[in-house]
Amino acid sequence: MGGYAAFVWPSLGLTLVVMLGLLLSTLRQLRARQRRLAALEAEGATRRPRGGSLAAAAPGDAPTVTRSRENERSEEAAS
Amino acid sequence: MHRFANPARFTRIADRVLPFVAVATAAALGVGFYMALFVAPPDYQQGESVRIMYVHVPSAWMAMFIYVAIAVASAVALIWRHPLADLAAKASSPIGAGFAFLTLVTGSLWGRPMWGTWWEWDGRLTSMLILFFLYLGHMALMHAFDDQQRGYRAAAILALVGVINIPIIKFSVDWWATLHQPASVFRLDGPTIHPSMLWPLLITAVGFKLYYVTVVLLRIKSELIAARLRALDLARLKAS
Amino acid sequence: MTLFEGRNLDCRRGGRDVFAGLSFELPAGGALLLTGANGSGKSSLLRMLAGLLRPAGGAILWDGQPVGEDPGAHAARLHYLGHLDAVKPVLSVRENLRFWASLREGAEGQGAEGDGATAEDAGGGEAVPDDSVLGESGRLEAALDHFALGDLADVAGRLLSAGQRRRLALARLLAQPAALWLLDEPSVGLDHASVGRLAAAIAGHRARGGSVIVATHTALDLPDALPLSLDALAPPPLPEMIW
């Protein structure tokens, strides 16, 4: 590496470490969430037929994703 | 517009696409890195150290590209209230911050033999440092609210303000750097690019972009499950 | 004849469906009395009708036009009284009121000329100042007097009691006319006499053709108010699943 090995290899190495690290942490979080979801759904207390009589105009095809931070934090702490 | 808003459909499409993208990412990065390390010729001025360019320059491109992508997603989220756009913005900023960080560190590692210092207040590196701070602000604001919906909105507005400011920052930093810098300093830049260097660079860049697609799809999927978990938690809370 | 209308309104807050499929119609001079348990969404509905909160579904119409098309015009025609009094501690009572009134000058509410009914018919108690006779400052003083704040006009906001601050917030309703009043628990902290003054102010407003929507737990004298209970509109115990 013409005397530059000490700079070239760390550059590539660090790039790989950061990219793989981000990928692995994403996968780990995804797996943890999938496991929790599976557990909850196995528990059975999941869903009820949608569109109750009062909610006649239930927003069926445009679901809104909403969330609250507290849950997320506790869940991240759990994972 | 809301055709892909259905989370089940999104997950289905993502699951179908992901294996191909992942394989393509691995292939492009493998070939790109191999060419960068062993095939590309050394630069006549910078010698072997030019190999750092093959990770430094694509990282810089990605850091800029992802911020623009976040701004586009933010605009979509604010105008059409498309829920997936919010998730895409949230999923993207850690990846962008990662690439900005890599640009800075590889720039420093490249600059050490070229400039003789670990850090030079060079216009490009300084702009990248500011971009890195913008990413950190975006991530911090995203997580600063008890109501995640507010985090999405606030971060989206910040991203749009940021994307308007980036050209201004870039211009002002270049203006400042030319005032304060002797012209003799090396610029961390693709030197006059010869095809034998261009190919490895392009292949690595494609690999980086595919990597982004892979990870962002996985992260959006993960966020969707998190949203579902929260809805279930809330339901149990209400039932009890 | 319907002036203000909500159709199939859905409300979602913090990932939870608060109410769904809410509809109402309100004629000029009409009153709507919102009732419901804590958390049934009375405040959210009022914020939605004011334009502070975007409905998750449904439409809000004024004179047949969706209010979202011109939020500025909608804001100009309404008074919203929330839980907070918007009283600045370092400004005097009169200065506080004058600021909010002066922001509305020139943007007169359309409710001033009503259909038919006269103030004497419905007013009952104290007479409410007639806009056409009084100038801007006269109306301001009359608003202060109506809520018995005349003697406190030069007192700084920080010295007011909770009830007095509430009365100052209520005086905003009279200081400048607006066709629609949206009142969220307007009688909180008020003594018996002040509740009577509030009822008289609402009656006068309605007599002049104004409409009012009130959410309250306490008894408030509102003749022929249409009741609207939000309890029946609560969605099933499990919220709509995301998918």
Add this chain to the structure above:
Amino acid sequence: MKGLVIVIGRDLRLALRQSADAWLAVLFFVLTATLFPFGVGPEAATLRQIAPGVIWVVALLAVLLSLERLFLADFEDGSLEQLLLSPLPLEVAVLGKVAAHWLTTGLPLIAAAPLLALLFHMEPAGLLTLLLAMLLGTPVLSLIGAVGAALTLGARRGGVLIPLLVLPLYIPPLIFGVGATESALSGLSARPDLLLLGALLLVMLLVAPLAAAAALRQALE
């Protein structure tokens, strides 16, 4: 226009009745700047060289310090939702509040700047340019700061978050502001820097009220 004046007048009156807040920024400005001679030594040549940069950086931090209270009191006591529901467009109300903020923060800083120039042995030749640059630059600081203050309303640790959001965006006015002063001191024309600062002010006059108003709307939802 009339609404703008009303909002400015009200905020000015509020600021004057609580004048301690307004003094705080100027006090911070002068106090922080006097730390530098202890840090770098009292040699006149050194101080002269760093004077424009120190004055600008410290001014920027002083403005930063004052940002949190820009919307917070109005947010907490319900005035902000009344302002949003007034016939006045929220963007205009924001502009009025920013103008009042500048009058009570930026303008006193400009008034105090000659004192610092004196303490740092700055050449009198640069003083006029410094003041002119601050006249163009401090409104930019208030405008950008308003966006940050509006975005962090209701956030956890809002006050700590504002610097993280706002400081990167403060770099262009800092560069042009210092650039103008240094050009004047070294006998060059300060015109390009001042023009750029003016252009930045125009852009921010357009962008910041829009962004801040959008941020306030979502904060009140």
